[in-house]
Amino acid sequence: MSAATANSIAYSARTRSRSIDRARSRSIARALTKLDPPASDLEGFDKEIRFEWIGHTAAFDARTGEAEVLPSYVVPPAFAEWGVELTDWQSQCSTAVxxxxxxxxxARFVPVVGCEADASTVYDAEVDLISVDSMAIEEGCYSAHYVDSKGHETVTHCVTTAPGTTEPRMRVRAKHRADGLGTVRIWREALDDEFTDGGVLASSCGGNSAVAKFAEGARDAFDVARRVDPSYDIPSDAVALPAGIWFRVVVNEDGSYDSELGYAHEESKQHLVSARARAGADESSVDVSFHRSRTA
Structure with missing residues (x-):
């Protein structure tokens, strides 16, 4: 087996002394691209992400990685009778530029026991409209900062497997508040269908097995990452999750933050990372980087 090959492309809103050193040291020489990608780049990006994505989502403690249990009032009584706590919501995301x-x-769907219906029942839906002003994009991956519908400054990441490397194409997303309060929400999703804005809902059986429930699994991310990308140094304060997913959120008193999302996909031997660092209390000085490796 050949050595792992890695590409890490760094983007910067402007040059500054405070940066993600590891990402910079692994960068390939290339013209820096500012946040706020041009229309020509957005057209290609739209073709990569304009789909219905199905999977599961869960919320995790930002420090311990413990999964948040679903509220009892949405869980079918059978699970309580069996003594089973649920941590994953079945989900569907309609994404487009x-x-x-x-x-x-x-959309998050009402939990069911088995396959009770052909289509899922929506429990709730949340819409984000994120300006590209604070966004960086790269081959279906993105990183952004925005204010959500509740008025919270939010940091989001998305890392997506390269075309043709997984069937279906898969991605992992993360959201957390920029002030560090609350949980880190994680989605693991598969490309399911053409964009319909939720006009066609996923099956209540959970859709593709590649993105089955994940939050209850073994927290194996660091082990998987070492196998598929041995030269990559995951920060010591990162949090390992199941299914090869890891994250890191560090928020300082001055409002600066370091935020990372990683996804090691063992079957395709890919390791994907999105990192975003802010120097102060606003987005005027931000470093963003993407890392993608694949072992031959």
């Missing part, structure tokens, strides 16, 4: 913004509509 809309003008100068990323449109993402996230």
């Amino acid at each position: 809309s003008g100068r913004a990323l449109y993402a509509k996230d």
Whole structure:
């Protein structure tokens, strides 16, 4: 087996002394691209992400990685009788570029026992319209900062497997508040269908087995990452999750933050990382990087 080959492309809103050193040291020489990608780049990006993505989502403690249990009032009584706690919501995300913004509509479905219906029942839906002003994009991956519908400054990441490397194409997303309060929400998703803005809902059986429930599994991310990308140094304060997913969120008193999302996909031997660092209390000085490796 040949050595792992890695490409890490760094983007910067402007040069500054405070940066993600590891990402910079692994960068390939290339012209830096500012946040706020041009229309020509957005057209290609839209073709990569304009789909219905199905999977599961869960919320995790930002420090311990413990999964949040679903509220009892949405869980079928059978699970309580069996003594089973649920941590994953079945989910569907409608994603597209809309003008100068990323449109993402996230639906969570009412949990069921087995396959009780052909289509899922939506429990709730959340719509984000994220301006590209604070966004960086790279081959279906993105990183952004925006204010959500509740008025919270939010940091989001998305890392997506390369075309043709997994069937279906898969991605992992993360959201957390920029002030570090609350949980880190994680989605693991597979490309399911053409964009319908949620007009066609996923089956209540959970859709593709590649993105089955994940939050209850073994927290194996660091082990998987070492196998598929041995030369990559995951920060010591990162949090390992199941299914090869890891994250790191560090927020300082001055409002600066370091935020990372990683996804090691063992079957395709890929390791994907999105990192975003802010120097102060606003987004005027931000470093963003993407890392993608694949072992031959």
